Structures are given as C-alpha cells and as structure tokens.
Amino acid sequence: MSKAPNFNxxxxxxxxxxxxxxxxxLHRCRTHFLPHLEHCRNALILGDGDGRFTAALLRFNPAIxxxxxxxxxxxxxxxxxxxxxxxSRLTTQTADLRQWAPDPSALRxxxxxxxxxxxxxxTEEIAAIAHRLTPVLAPNAxxxxxxxxxxxxxxxxxxxxxxxxxxxxxxRLLTGLRQQSLxxxxxxxxxxxxxxxxxxxxxxGLLSSQLWxxxx
Ligand SMILES: C[S@@+](CC[C@H](N)C(=O)[O-])C[C@H]1O[C@@H](n2cnc3c(N)ncnc32)[C@H](O)[C@@H]1O
Numbered sequence: 001m002s003k004a005p006n007f008n009x010x011x012x013x014x015x016x017x018x019x020x021x022x023x024x025x026l027h028r029c030r031t032h033f034l035p036h037l038e039h040c041r042n043a044l045i046l047g048d049g050d051g052r053f054t055a056a057l058l059r060f061n062p063a064i065x066x067x068x069x070x071x072x073x074x075x076x077x078x079x080x081x082x083x084x085x086x087x088s089r090l091t092t093q094t095a096d097l098r099q100w101a102p103d104p105s106a107l108r109x110x111x112x113x114x115x116x117x118x119x120x121x122x123t124e125e126i127a128a129i130a131h132r133l134t135p136v137l138a139p140n141a142x143x144x145x146x147x148x149x150x151x152x153x154x155x156x157x158x159x160x161x162x163x164x165x166x167x168x169x170x171x172r173l174l175t176g177l178r179q180q181s182l183x184x185x186x187x188x189x190x191x192x193x194x195x196x197x198x199x200x201x202x203x204x205g206l207l208s209s210q211l212w213x214x215x216x
Contacts, residue, residue, distance in 0.1 A: 004071035004096040005120060005175035006089055007154075009047065009072035013112040014050050025203055028053060029146035030115045030189050030211035032200055034060050040111040040142065041065065041131040044133070047117030051079025057113070058086035067091045069100060069136060100134050115146040120177060123184040130192035148182060151205030160206045 010017070018026055030053040032165040037043075038061060045068045047053050054068050070076050076092045091098075109175050112133065118122060118126055148167070150160045164182060178205065186196065189212055199210040 001098060002178050003176065004098070005171065005177040007070075007072040007175050008074035009076045010108060010174060011072065014075075014078075015052065019107070022203075025207060026116065029207050029209045031056055032146075033144045033198075033211045036142070036211060037064075037144070039113060039191065040182050041066070042107050042138070043089060043111040044102075044109040044136075045069070046129075047078060047114060047120065049075045049117075049197050051075075051082040053115050054083045054090070055080055055086075058083055058089060062086075064106075064111075065089045065091070065167045067093065067106075069093045069097060071096050087161055097121075097129060098145050098157055100129075101145055101169055102136040104135055107137050108141075109133070110135055110138040110141050112137075112141065112143040113145075114143070116148070116159075116186045118145065118147055120179055121183055122179055126183055126185045126189060127188035130189055130194070134192060139212055139214070141214045143189065143214070144206075145185070145210040145212065147185070147208050147210070149205055149208045151181065151201070153205065155204045156204075160204075163206065 034056065041064055043066045045054050045065055045066055047052060047070055054066055057064060058066060068079055073094050076094055094155045117192050126202060148164055150156045150164055168180045193214050195215045197211045197213050199208055201208055
C-alpha cells in the first residue's frame with residue numbers, strides 16, 4: 001500500500017490557504033448540519049486535519065465525546081490545541097485510516113464525520129473503511145460529509161472539473177496525495193447500509209454538505 005499523504009507541512013497554514021482560496025464556504029459546508037447533532041454522544045471524526053470542525057462540534061454539543069483520527073501528527077497537534085477548552089472530551093489517534101480498525105470494545109459511535117477527507121481515498125478504500133466501522137456503530141448512527149463535487153452542468157464542465165483537477169495536482173505536489181479524482185463514496189456508503197437523508201449544494205454545486213443515516 002502507498003504511503004498516506006503527508007499534511008504535516010501544511011498544518012499551520014492550512015486554515016489561511018483555505019480562506020485565501022474558498023473564503024468561508026468550506027467551513028459553511030462543515031458546519032451546515034451541526035444543528036442536527038444535538039443528541040449525539042460519541043463521535044468518530046476521520047481526517048479532521050487542524051480540528052476546526054471538531055472544535056465547533058465540542059462547543060455546540062457539551063455532552064459529546066469525540067475520537068479524532070488523522071495520519072498527520074502536526075494536524076492532530078493543531079486539533080488538540082484548538083480543542084483545549086474541551087480536551088477531557090477528546091481522544092486523538094495518529095493512524096493511516098486505510099489500515100486502521102476500530103477497537104471492537106469501544107463505545108458505539110452515533111456519529112461519523114468526514115470533511116474534505118473522503119477525496120483523499122479511492123472508492124474501494126472508502127468501502128473498506130465503511131465496512132470496518134459497521135460493528136462499532138450505534139443503531140441509526142449519522143454520518144456527515146463535506147465534499148467537492150462536479151455537477152453535470154456547464155459550470156461543472158467548464159469550471160468545477162478544471163478546479164478539482166487543479167486542486168488534486170496541487171495536493172499531489174504539496175503532500176504526495178496519490179488519489180487524483182473524486183471517489184464514488186455514495187455507492188461505497190450505500191453498500192454498507194447508509195442512506196442519504198439530505199444534501200445541500202454550495203457554490204453552484206462545487207461543494208456538497210450531506211447527512212447520511214445508517215438504516216440497516
Ligand atoms: C484535505 S485535508 C482535510 C482536513 C479537514 N477535514 C478539513 O475539513 O479541512 C485531509 C486530512 O486527512 C488526512 N488524511 C489524508 N489521508 C489520510 C489517511 N489515509 N489516513 C488518515 N488521515 C488521512 C490528512 O492528514 C489531512 O489532515
């Protein structure tokens with residue numbers, strides 16, 4: 001298996017790179033479904049990088065415990081710093097999620113979150129992760145996703161597709177990311193019993209916030 005991309009060098013500037021390129025839109029995507037997460041108690045956050053979503057979730061829901069997993073120690077250090085007011089409700093783990101398996105004795109997760117992380121993986125890798133998560137999920141668990149998308153419109157063809165291509169090339173140069181196209185994560189999640197409940201397009205469909213629920 002190839003090495004996981006290395007986001008360590010980007011950890012401290014990631015937020016500023018994002019604001020310079022997309023302004024507030026990525027963060028709006030991440031937090032769109034936050035009001036639906038009031039009842040959640042045990043969240044698994046995969047590839048949250050510098051932790052802006054984790055910090056927002058811990059602030060919004062004072063009863064939740066978060067397990068955050070990422071391959072980058074520098075990103076996780078930034079995440080822990082950002083979440084320091086709620087550190088007692090946070091567990092972090094450095095791991096390549098393509099090889100990670102959840103502890104079967106762990107509490108059942110009622111929430112999974114992936115923001116701009118699934119695009120680092122192939123469809124097969126996402127399917128394998130979704131499959132491995134199944135035994136540690138609570139009934140009716142939620143999964144919130146933020147992702148780039150290429151809508152089937154003229155905007156999608158002439159603007160979104162070249163932009164996504166450019167982003168992948170930039171991340172290959174900066175981090176060694178091998179995946180170079182958007183994966184088919186909806187089919188991978190559906191195959192593991194997840195059902196799409198709601199999706200909100202942003203920036204003319206270039207971005208998508210999604211709420212999934214496990215139905216079987
Ligand atoms: C594009 S960044 C997104 C970060 C954050 N979720 C956000 O919304 O900005 C992708 C993150 O996923 C992590 N990552 C990428 N591939 C990974 C893998 N195979 N295993 C674990 N983490 C990975 C990177 O270290 C990075 O923090």
